[in-house]
Amino acid sequence: MTLRSALSTSRSITFVSDREKGLTKCVLEVFENAHHGYSMFYLMENFMRDLKGPFHGDGRGSLPVNFLAAARAVRVDAFKMFTERIKRISPRAYDWVMTVEPEHWADSAFKGERYSQITFNIAELYAKWTQEVWQLPIIQKIEKLISKMMELINDRRNISSDWSSKLTPSKEEKVEEERRRACDLKVLFSSDTLFEVHDTSINVVDIDKRDCSCLAWKVTGLPCRHAIAVFSCTGRSVYDYCSNYFTVDNFHVTYSKSINLFLSVFNPSDEEKAGSEAETVLPPSISRPPSQEKKKPNKSKGRIKRLVFCTRCKGAGHNKATCKEIEQGIIRLT
Structure with missing residues (x-):
């Protein structure tokens, strides 16, 4: 719930995880309209670990290539086509792939916005940080992790300070590449928003829905060459149809905030210490419950006691060791 209060829910959010059991259910309980994807980094690790022969055709080495494709x-x-190749090489591998719910990892079936983020191990950096501070006490551990995050935010803020483009450099490069490929494409007008673009095949572009029949626009979040050809013919700006996630302005906003260390928590002043001691709430005093020791069973209960005779004084009820007659100086004669 804390994460939900920090994120905007005006658009559906895509969560990409390592397919840990129970995560999908927990996410959907908090973010009802969210989409859940599986990281191909973790799927590929498990896929290669669980592979068992026999292998046919192109052999074991081609399985991860076809899986990623x-x-x-x-x-x-x-x-x-690619899953059938896997099946011809290893029916076992094919069964494994198809039981891992393709709607959570295959671009052709995924319903959310994933933008081709399927292979990067996003948790690697944070896992490395955790290993570095593993042996530290909890307070120092938190301080170190906060410092790492502060450094990361500051580095990205400094790196992006010189960016003058509309999109981040990597996305700007992709748009420029698609713009070069769009130069020789033929565009036919069907309506104000629907166009037919002739490439090696005929593609239909709907600029209202931000969709092209080649499906590249939907998958990447950036207009494909067919859409860019339409924009060139109609005088539209390509940047108006790129995902806001890729703009430099949004990048700046993302890393504009700082993480402040709560010094008053980790290094309280004398006044704060005195105040915290005065406000300390102690647990209630609870008296120790009565002992629950089990009573030892009386083994002699129900038995007939044997009468004991003293061998010294011949009296009954005691033995030689406990005889009183000697202590009183009295000796009986037989």
Whole structure:
């Protein structure tokens, strides 16, 4: 719930996880309209670990290549083509792939906005930080992790301070590449918002829905070359149709905030210490419950006691060791 209060829910959010059991259910309980994807980094690790022969055709080495190609395929027919290759090499591997719910990792079936983020191990950096401070006490551990996050935010803020483009450099480069490929494409007007673009095949572009029949626009969040060809013919700006996630302005906003260390918590002053002691709430005093020791069973209960005779004084009820007659100086004669 704390994460939800910090994130905008005006648009659906995509969570990418390592397929840990129970995560999907927990996420959907808090973010009802969220989409949940599986990281191909972790899926590939498990896939290679669980692979067992026999292997046919191209052999074991081609299985991860086809698995990754199936994940990146934007069309259902292409997805089926790559999974069928896996099946011809190893039916066991094919069964494994198909039981891992393709709607959570294959671009052709995923419903959310993933933007091709399927292979990067996003948790690697944070896992490394955790290992570095593993042996430290909890307070020092928190301080170190906060310092690491502060350094990361500051570095990215400094790196982006010189960016003059509309999009981040990597996305700007992709748009420029698609713009070069769009130069020779033929555009036919069907309506004000619907266009037909002739490439190696005929593609339909709907600029209202931000969709092209090549499906690249939906998968990447950036207009494909067919859409860019339409923008060139109609005088539209390509930047108006890029995902806001890729703008430099949004990047600046993301890293504009600082993480402040709560010094009053870790290094309280004398006045704060005195105040905290005065406000300390102690646990209630509870008396110790009565002992619950078990009573030892009386083994002699129900038995007939044997009468004991003293061998010294011949009296009954005691023995030689406990005889009183000697202590009183009286000796009986037989």
